[in-house]
Amino acid sequence: MIVAKRKPFEEIKNLLKGYRKVLNVGCGTCVAVCLVGGEKEVAVLNAELDMARKLEENPVEMGAITVERQCDMEYLEILDSMVDEYEALLSMACGAGIQFLAERYPAKPVLPAVDTTFLGVNQTVGWYEERCRSCSSCVLGLTGGICPVTMCAKGLYNGPCGGTNKGSCEIDKNQPCAWYQIYERLKAQNRLDCILEITPPSEWQNQIPRTVIQPGYKKQEKK
Amino acid sequence: MRLDYPSNIKIIRVPCTGKVDVMHLLGAIQKGADGVYCVGCMEGACHYNAGNLRARERVMHVQKLLEEVGIEGDRVRMYNLSSGEGPTFAAYAKEMTEHIKKLGPNPLKKWARAKNKE
Structure with a gap:
């Protein structure tokens, strides 16, 4: 599983400075399991941002949606009808998900709310350890x-x-x-x-972005 | 026992404080409550083993979140008592009310009021 941790609140708040309507997009797979970017964490972050901006007399309207996976275009489709309403997108997915979201909506600023940390295992609820590079x-x-x-x-x-x-x-x-x-x-x-x-x-293949095509599949035209 | 406790306190019943979620506490403050406190069973006496201990962890987490946001974390507190301690319940209600009065009203109250008028 990909494990991430949430960015410091001040950093997220700074990223959102200047935007008044933002859609917070959670991811229901790895980051939901490691308790950083699922539906619940989206709700908590939105509540924090809502309160902090109200205290600054500069409210922000936060939308919330959690898709099954942000690293899969078919699950991003549901956002097509929503993104136009928002000035920016905040993503709580891993770095891969955030980039895929940005790729689908190149005209929108896509901002990260988490720091993707490692591929790891779940020792117990809330405790994760790195195992693979x-x-x-x-x-x-x-x-x-x-x-x-x-x-x-x-x-x-x-x-x-x-x-x-x-x-x-x-x-x-x-x-x-x-x-x-x-x-x-x-x-x-x-x-x-x-x-x-x-x-x-x-x-050190990891110095360039790698591609995997499984046997029986081939590279297809991007949708 | 017919004990008095401050009338400003609204009780929300849950089967166990382990049911209390971060969003319940955070949402209350977001919606303009001046303070929220959880009253759980004595530590070590939870019927579900760790419900009240989890609640304490969540309360402490919400305190941190509120401090980050710029609101006093101490508006959210955890208390423990056994179910037979009516007078202690009333005493904690009084203590919390006095504590919150010292802190003053929730700075988000005006936003919550504006929303209610809508």
């Missing part, structure tokens, strides 16, 4: 299901480095060494030969 070359099969790119401070494909210190990382005693954990897990699984395999350096 979308490096495009997964080595979890060799590393006992522990990602060295995410969990190692240096993101080493081949480790550990000289900074491993009795299970901790050199950057902090409380930060476990990912490669120590990988070693322990592989040892328990009797698969220590995996750690000897050398993984070639990443081509």
